[in-house]
Amino acid sequence: MSDEKAPPPTHADAPPPALAEAPTPAPMPGDAPAFVGMPSFPRAARDAVRDTTLRANLRHATHTIRDKRAVAVAELDDWAALREAGRQIKDHTLRHLDRYLEQLEASVTAAGGTVHWAIDAEEANRIVADLVKATGETEVVKVKSMATQEIGLNEALADEGIHAYETDLAELIVQLGKDRPSHILVPAIHRNRDEIRDIFAREMSAWGRPAPEDLTDAPAALAEAARLHLREKFLRAKVGVSGANFMVAETGTLVVLESEGNGRMCLTLPETLISVVGIEKIVPTWRDLEVFLQTLPRSSTAERMNPYTSMWTGITDEDGPRSFHLVLIDNGRTDTLADEVGRQALRCIRCSACLNICPVYERAGGHAYGSVYPGPIGAILSPQLRGTGSEIDASLPYASSLCGACYDVCPVAIDIPEVLVHLRERVVEGGPVTRGGTKTVIRPARGHAAERAAMRAARWASTHPGVLRAGQRLASRTRRLHPRTLPGPGKAWTATRDLPPMPPEPFRDWWQRTNGGKDGLR
Amino acid sequence: MSSRDLILGRVRAALTDVPADDLPYERAVQRGYRQEHGERTLADTVDLLAENLADYRAIVHRTDEAGLPELLARLLAEHGTRSVLVPRGLPPHWLAASAAEQIQDRAEDTPRELDRIASVVTGCAVAVAETGTLVLDGGPDQGRRRITLVPDHHICVVRVPEQVVSSVPQALGRIDPTRPLTWISGPSATSDIELDRVEGVHGPRRLEVILAG
Numbered sequence: 001m002s003d004e005k006a007p008p009p010t011h012a013d014a015p016p017p018a019l020a021e022a023p024t025p026a027p028m029p030g031d032a033p034a035f036v037g038m039p040s041f042p043r044a045a046r047d048a049v050r051d052t053t054l055r056a057n058l059r060h061a062t063h064t065i066r067d068k069r070a071v072a073v074a075e076l077d078d079w080a081a082l083r084e085a086g087r088q089i090k091d092h093t094l095r096h097l098d099r100y101l102e103q104l105e106a107s108v109t110a111a112g113g114t115v116h117w118a119i120d121a122e123e124a125n126r127i128v129a130d131l132v133k134a135t136g137e138t139e140v141v142k143v144k145s146m147a148t149q150e151i152g153l154n155e156a157l158a159d160e161g162i163h164a165y166e167t168d169l170a171e172l173i174v175q176l177g178k179d180r181p182s183h184i185l186v187p188a189i190h191r192n193r194d195e196i197r198d199i200f201a202r203e204m205s206a207w208g209r210p211a212p213e214d215l216t217d218a219p220a221a222l223a224e225a226a227r228l229h230l231r232e233k234f235l236r237a238k239v240g241v242s243g244a245n246f247m248v249a250e251t252g253t254l255v256v257l258e259s260e261g262n263g264r265m266c267l268t269l270p271e272t273l274i275s276v277v278g279i280e281k282i283v284p285t286w287r288d289l290e291v292f293l294q295t296l297p298r299s300s301t302a303e304r305m306n307p308y309t310s311m312w313t314g315i316t317d318e319d320g321p322r323s324f325h326l327v328l329i330d331n332g333r334t335d336t337l338a339d340e341v342g343r344q345a346l347r348c349i350r351c352s353a354c355l356n357i358c359p360v361y362e363r364a365g366g367h368a369y370g371s372v373y374p375g376p377i378g379a380i381l382s383p384q385l386r387g388t389g390s391e392i393d394a395s396l397p398y399a400s401s402l403c404g405a406c407y408d409v410c411p412v413a414i415d416i417p418e419v420l421v422h423l424r425e426r427v428v429e430g431g432p433v434t435r436g437g438t439k440t441v442i443r444p445a446r447g448h449a450a451e452r453a454a455m456r457a458a459r460w461a462s463t464h465p466g467v468l469r470a471g472q473r474l475a476s477r478t479r480r481l482h483p484r485t486l487p488g489p490g491k492a493w494t495a496t497r498d499l500p501p502m503p504p505e506p507f508r509d510w511w512q513r514t515n516g517g518k519d520g521l522r
Numbered sequence: 523m524s525s526r527d528l529i530l531g532r533v534r535a536a537l538t539d540v541p542a543d544d545l546p547y548e549r550a551v552q553r554g555y556r557q558e559h560g561e562r563t564l565a566d567t568v569d570l571l572a573e574n575l576a577d578y579r580a581i582v583h584r585t586d587e588a589g590l591p592e593l594l595a596r597l598l599a600e601h602g603t604r605s606v607l608v609p610r611g612l613p614p615h616w617l618a619a620s621a622a623e624q625i626q627d628r629a630e631d632t633p634r635e636l637d638r639i640a641s642v643v644t645g646c647a648v649a650v651a652e653t654g655t656l657v658l659d660g661g662p663d664q665g666r667r668r669i670t671l672v673p674d675h676h677i678c679v680v681r682v683p684e685q686v687v688s689s690v691p692q693a694l695g696r697i698d699p700t701r702p703l704t705w706i707s708g709p710s711a712t713s714d715i716e717l718d719r720v721e722g723v724h725g726p727r728r729l730e731v732i733l734a735g
Binding site: 064075077082084085092095098101102105111118168169192196219220223224227230231234235236251253260261262268284287293294301304306307309310311316318328334335340343 | 543
């Protein structure tokens with residue numbers, strides 16, 4: 001091969017622009033730190049639902065995938081049994097998580113990998129940055145990974161002078177568009193093909209090979225533009241960063257499911273591979289993959305099988321990276337594990353079926369959830385990983401109509417409505433939680449004082465019949481004077497509802513007067 | 523205290539409410555699902571593999587052992603392939619009829635060098651009929667993972683029926699987890715634009731599968 005002539009130098013062969021002069025890279029909006037200070041879900045959603053392009057994009061995409069998923073699932077007549085087995089495997093793993101983490105560490109180490117532990121995002125980012133710096137490289141190629149988005153890795157690396165290039169097509173669209181992800185599987189789901197074309201045409205040249213002059217909005221043309229743009233980055237990359245869908249404790253095997261081949265590029269071409277994975281991603285045995293390799297592709301992309309799945313166990317002589325680092329992150333997971341109701345959220349395999357089916361997600365879009373985890377799963381995961389201290393996290397358990405569609409489609413049977421109700425109670429009533437490994441009691445969130453006062457008053461009235469009767473009569477007689485909306489703290493309630501009309505007499509008076517309705521017709 | 527010990531300690535503290543459970547793992551999970559879906563003869567299973575491969579836009583050919591060299595030569599010629607990447611243990615007679623220059627898979631080649639080669643021919647470890655999947659395990663006739671990734675045209679030979687299984691559970695039972703594994707279901711694709719599937723991104727855009735036997 002050495003006799004073939006070298007390719008002509010391309011724009012992308014040039015070193016990446018230095019941070020100081022780069023017009024686009026870093027700091028990007030859209031990773032964990034930038035979500036801080038997000039408005040509450042209702043306020044963010046109010047803006048989102050007025051965006052008709054966004055609503056059309058989301059409606060089109062979610063309905064497309066919804067129908068396909070139903071077909072892919074219907075092909076397997078044992079779906080219910082697969083779902084139940086998936087639930088049991090994950091529950092078993094979580095209840096023995098300490099044991100399986102130790103087993104995983106031992107098997108990865110025995111296979112030639114190095115295991116690191118990170119208690120939070122900051123520690124994980126520092127570990128990865130140090131590992132990259134130790135290689136002497138200043139750029140990394142990345143496989144799409146929720147964990148690295150959650151910890152804001154790209155920004156942390158940028159602060160250390162390291163460029164992180166997203167290589168998944170949707171992540172690339174988000175990164176080039178200086179945007180925030182809005183979906184677990186397809187972070188650019190809020191963008192249609194016209195918008196993607198414009199982003200590529202405008203932004204690619206600042207990051208490497210420019211988009212072709214005559215780029216159209218045909219999906220195949222856009223995919224081709226991404227192929228050409230990223231090719232140079234893959235071929236020269238020395239460090240790859242990934243997450244993982246599964247880690248097998250028994251063998252030390254990591255598994256990444258993907259479609260485009262960008263994952264394979266990042267996992268096999270670089271000399272160093274760093275995988276950042278949440279501690280809950282373990283399955284005990286090799287055999288357990290037989291469940292999830294059937295349920296995950298059908299639930300996420302509605303395929304019998306996704307185009308590419310890579311599995312690697314430590315390092316292999318002369319095939320793939322020469323050094324492999326696994327960074328296990330907690331970042332709120334053990335706190336979530338301590339909640340008896342909420343811990344089931346840790347079963348999640350990030351398929352995104354619950355987003356695609358959700359009527360609230362379809363209308364509000366992913367950005368309103370103020371987290372890299374949007375949709376129903378995000379509404380129970382974010383407030384547990386981050387706590388309910390912020391306005392956005394306290395409002396997320398309410399980002400649902402509790403219709404239950406998310407539970408029905410979940411391939412590991414997470415009862416999302418149950419956890420939502422549990423978290424609502426926690427927000428309104430306060431109560432015991434674990435934060436940073438310490439058991440504590442939180443106070444009721446602000447903004448729910450009026451609701452609690454109203455509930456207390458109702459409880460007192462219904463246990464004092466005389467008071468209730470007097471109150472009801474008073475309300476009926478003054479009904480013409482009632483306003484249509486409530487003043488003060490009640491205003492929030494009537495902002496989206498009409499006050500129910502008051503009947504002319506209380507039910508009990510009517511019952512007595514009409515002899516239980518028997519005389520009512522006279 | 524190290525972060526490792528801190529995390530393990532937090533896990534244990536988080537689980538204090540959970541009753542002790544010493545059930546062996548084999549009994550802890552009820553595996554009520556099927557080991558394969560439907561009842562088929564071996565020939566039916568091979569047909570299903572062909573059907574599902576084609577459904578995800580792989581191009582499927584059938585031949586017997588004797589016809590393999592002819593067919594491979596024709597497919598490479600039709601693609602305009604002048605140089606073809608070959609894993610070390612590929613049976614030599616497979617490419618005996620092809621005029622394309624054969625380039626051995628070598629550890630020292632750079633990805634950039636591989637990028638200049640048009641095609642790659644490999645065998646596989648096992649093929650899964652229900653999902654239309656080829657599993658490569660880096661065996662002698664498959665080579666390093668990257669050689670089936672960088673060239674734009676991959677021809678994969680499946681020996682039928684012996685390398686074909688019905689289902690994912692059966693496939694996992696045949697594979698050695700410690701080997702570097704690649705599961706391939708159709709050419710590279712994406713659903714990232716409006717959640718609609720488009721073939722052809724970073725992996726080989728043309729995947730041809732020869733069912734030989």
